[in-house]
Amino acid sequence: MTKTTRTGFNRRRLLKGAGAVAGAAIGSGAITGFPTLWAQNIKNVTLRQFGTGVSAINEIAAKCKEDLGFTLQMTALDSDAVVQRAVTQPKSYDIADIEYWMCKKVFPANILQAMDIKKIKNFDKIVPIFTTGKLKSDSVIAQGTAPHSVSFVEGKDSAKFSKTPTDWYTMIPTIYNADTLGIRPDLVGRPIANWKDILDPAFKGKTSILNIPSIGIMDAAMICESAGIVKYGDKGNMTKEEIDKTIAFLIDTKKSGQFRAFWKTFDESVNLMASGEVIIQSMWSPAVTAVRSKGIPCVYQPLKEGYRAWGGGLALAKHLSGIELDAAYEYVNWYLSGWVGAFLNRQGYYSAVLDTAKANMSEDEWGYWMEGKPAKGEIKNPQGKVMEKPGAVRDGGAFADRMGAVACWNAVMDEDRYMVQKWNQFIAA
Amino acid sequence: MRLARLAPYLQVAPLTVVFLLFLAVPILTIVMVSFWDYDTVRIIPDFVLTNYQELLFSPVTWATYGQTVLFAAITWVITLLVGFPVAYFLAFHVRSATWQTVLFLVCTIPFWTSNVIRMISWIPFLGRNGLLNSALLELRVIDQPLEFLLFSDFAVVLAYVHLYALFMVVPIFNSMMRIDRSLIEAARDAGGSGFQILRSVIIPLCKPGIAIGSIFVVTIVMGDFVTVRLMSGGQSASVGLMMMNAMSLLQYPAAAANAVVLLILVLLTVAAMMRVVDVRKEL
Numbered sequence: 001m002t003k004t005t006r007t008g009f010n011r012r013r014l015l016k017g018a019g020a021v022a023g024a025a026i027g028s029g030a031i032t033g034f035p036t037l038w039a040q041n042i043k044n045v046t047l048r049q050f051g052t053g054v055s056a057i058n059e060i061a062a063k064c065k066e067d068l069g070f071t072l073q074m075t076a077l078d079s080d081a082v083v084q085r086a087v088t089q090p091k092s093y094d095i096a097d098i099e100y101w102m103c104k105k106v107f108p109a110n111i112l113q114a115m116d117i118k119k120i121k122n123f124d125k126i127v128p129i130f131t132t133g134k135l136k137s138d139s140v141i142a143q144g145t146a147p148h149s150v151s152f153v154e155g156k157d158s159a160k161f162s163k164t165p166t167d168w169y170t171m172i173p174t175i176y177n178a179d180t181l182g183i184r185p186d187l188v189g190r191p192i193a194n195w196k197d198i199l200d201p202a203f204k205g206k207t208s209i210l211n212i213p214s215i216g217i218m219d220a221a222m223i224c225e226s227a228g229i230v231k232y233g234d235k236g237n238m239t240k241e242e243i244d245k246t247i248a249f250l251i252d253t254k255k256s257g258q259f260r261a262f263w264k265t266f267d268e269s270v271n272l273m274a275s276g277e278v279i280i281q282s283m284w285s286p287a288v289t290a291v292r293s294k295g296i297p298c299v300y301q302p303l304k305e306g307y308r309a310w311g312g313g314l315a316l317a318k319h320l321s322g323i324e325l326d327a328a329y330e331y332v333n334w335y336l337s338g339w340v341g342a343f344l345n346r347q348g349y350y351s352a353v354l355d356t357a358k359a360n361m362s363e364d365e366w367g368y369w370m371e372g373k374p375a376k377g378e379i380k381n382p383q384g385k386v387m388e389k390p391g392a393v394r395d396g397g398a399f400a401d402r403m404g405a406v407a408c409w410n411a412v413m414d415e416d417r418y419m420v421q422k423w424n425q426f427i428a429a
Numbered sequence: 430m431r432l433a434r435l436a437p438y439l440q441v442a443p444l445t446v447v448f449l450l451f452l453a454v455p456i457l458t459i460v461m462v463s464f465w466d467y468d469t470v471r472i473i474p475d476f477v478l479t480n481y482q483e484l485l486f487s488p489v490t491w492a493t494y495g496q497t498v499l500f501a502a503i504t505w506v507i508t509l510l511v512g513f514p515v516a517y518f519l520a521f522h523v524r525s526a527t528w529q530t531v532l533f534l535v536c537t538i539p540f541w542t543s544n545v546i547r548m549i550s551w552i553p554f555l556g557r558n559g560l561l562n563s564a565l566l567e568l569r570v571i572d573q574p575l576e577f578l579l580f581s582d583f584a585v586v587l588a589y590v591h592l593y594a595l596f597m598v599v600p601i602f603n604s605m606m607r608i609d610r611s612l613i614e615a616a617r618d619a620g621g622s623g624f625q626i627l628r629s630v631i632i633p634l635c636k637p638g639i640a641i642g643s644i645f646v647v648t649i650v651m652g653d654f655v656t657v658r659l660m661s662g663g664q665s666a667s668v669g670l671m672m673m674n675a676m677s678l679l680q681y682p683a684a685a686a687n688a689v690v691l692l693i694l695v696l697l698t699v700a701a702m703m704r705v706v707d708v709r710k711e712l
Contacts, residue, residue, distance in 0.1 A: 084679060087679065213678070214678070261580045271552070275557070276558050277556055277579070420675065421483065421487065424674055424675075
């Protein structure tokens with residue numbers, strides 16, 4: 001009996017002490033590495049992370065438990081549901097793993113809190129796309145919701161985006177990539193170089209684009225611009241007139257029977273391609289990998305007009321405070337410390353801090369995934385399955401070539417409401 | 430005494446509460462929200478008619494409702510044409526009660542799997558390189574794969590019929606089993622031919638079953654969105670899909686307005702059916 005009481009007392013004292021130490025450490029800005037909190041009590045913390053399936057990876061949760069001691073609970077939902085839940089049930093999660101275009105919608109609802117960059121250890125090493133917007137100093141900022149434009153808010157409790165960098169960072173980038181069209185090189189029978197090639201009458205009834213209005217419209221815009229149908233001011237923020245023209249063109253194309261289907265989920269896109277129902281379509285990179293792993297040739301074709309890029313990040317819920325907030329900072333610092341970065345890079349995505357990821361990858365892996373060099377040995381995915389044989393080169397090449405050729409970021413438009421109405425019209429036509 | 434007078438009210442109370450909580454309140458909420466305003470992230474309590482205006486003055490709405498009603502009508506006709514003979518066979522041709530039960534269970538076999546799986550199974554069968562096209566090509570019946578089989582309105586209706594024919598069979602079978610066999614004997618004794626018996630005795634007495642089956646099929650098809658999306662490959666729209674698209678962009682009030690309009694349409698359809706047939710006779 002007495003023993004129990006004593007333990008309780010001890011733990012309470014420990015909690016108090018740890019809290020004070022952590023508070024002092026944070027207050028003095030003396031956080032230099034992880035784990036900063038050695039106290040036992042952080043092990044009792046459970047962080048609930050929810051987001052799109054891409055970054056809800058069980059291995060990351062397991063490694064987090066191993067390295068940091070606390071539990072990470074991951075829930076994966078489709079992108080529509082993520083936005084809904086982020087806004088409507090802010091108490092149901094601690095960390096929102098959302099995309100940048102969602103951030104533009106979700107953050108102003110004042111249910112997330114910005115992070116203090118002083119507490120983010122590798123902040124200076126984050127790829128500049130997510131801070132200044134420019135990959136290199138001479139890069140042109142792409143259209144759409146460029147991540148840096150929604151990465152900073154004006155102050156600690158502000159929900160208003162700042163155009164220039166401040167000390168308050170909305171999201172720690174997790175995964176990002178450049179999307180393009182996937183093709184079946186064995187069935188298209190000719191080189192594919194432009195987005196407009198999807199309109200080739202030879203591919204009639206064998207093409208597809210995705211039916212997620214906010215992303216589908218961007219792919220459609222890339223196609224329209226490539227074909228010279230519409231010239232856009234900003235593909236990521238179209239005017240009503242631009243939307244009208246784009247949708248009218250899509251409807252004509254649909255009526256002429258150019259499309260076989262419109263897909264909405266990852267597996268649909270894989271099946272369309274693998275079964276040969278479709279030979280050229282909008283696609284996501286893991287879908288291309290999935291088709292290829294069935295032994296069916298599939299290429300993620302780089303196109304002259306550039307890529308449509310997307311990216312996601314971790315944002316902290318407004319209700320986080322005290323030890324849970326500390327744990328959340330621990331977690332994001334750990335996220336950028338290299339192991340996760342290497343894991344994500346091996347999946348064909350890109351991670352936020354390249355230096356630390358590089359240290360966790362072999363030279364050959366780094367050369368293949370990031371530098372566009374031919375693989376020297378077998379390239380394996382994080383689960384150890386062989387993805388590519390020696391000599392293989394990544395579609396689109398090096399990181400700088402791919403992320404440097406982004407034409408447009410996934411976006412949410414001011415004319416969102418109008419766009420959805422028109423998109424419905426296209427699907428109903 | 431007083432308690433005695435209260436008793437019937439107490440007896441209906443549980444059901445009333447359940448209905449109020451789980452039917453009336455949600456529907457009233459939907460009606461209320463349909464008058465609210467919204468922007469990209471929030472829904473704003475208000476009283477605006479824009480949701481209805483945007484809905485009713487848009488040609489897309491009319492086209493989509495037209496498409497949905499057409500799907501419902503075609504599915505209704507086909508499930509009736511399939512369901513009635515099946516029920517008839519079960520009720521009048523299968524004499525032993527055991528076999529009736531066995532065959533009836535056979536009809537329900539497809540329902541042992543989820544309806545999404547039943548639907549998706551059609552995709553490898555109907556595809557361009559699917560089983561059916563491969564077989565026909567091998568047999569040299571066709572020299573080009575038939576493209577209309579999958580991702581088309583044909584595929585949608587096929588899936589609907591497959592999924593919902595049983596909803597037509599069951600109530601009709603039930604009605605038929607209640608028909609007094611002596612009525613049929615009497616009709617036969619009076620010199621009625623098989624077709625005359627069917628037309629003047631069986632069909633009139635099956636009307637409630639047909640009506641109930643029709644209500645099932647029509648209401649389910651009108652509210653569907655998964656089948657249309659999967660089987661048409663996203664090429665066709667339905668009212669349900671329209672709502673889905675709106676909800677996915679947090680445009681709940683727009684979706685709610687659409688739900689109210691659909692509800693009214695479905696209720697009118699059901700009311701029309703009830704006018705033709707007195708379903709209560711069945712119950």
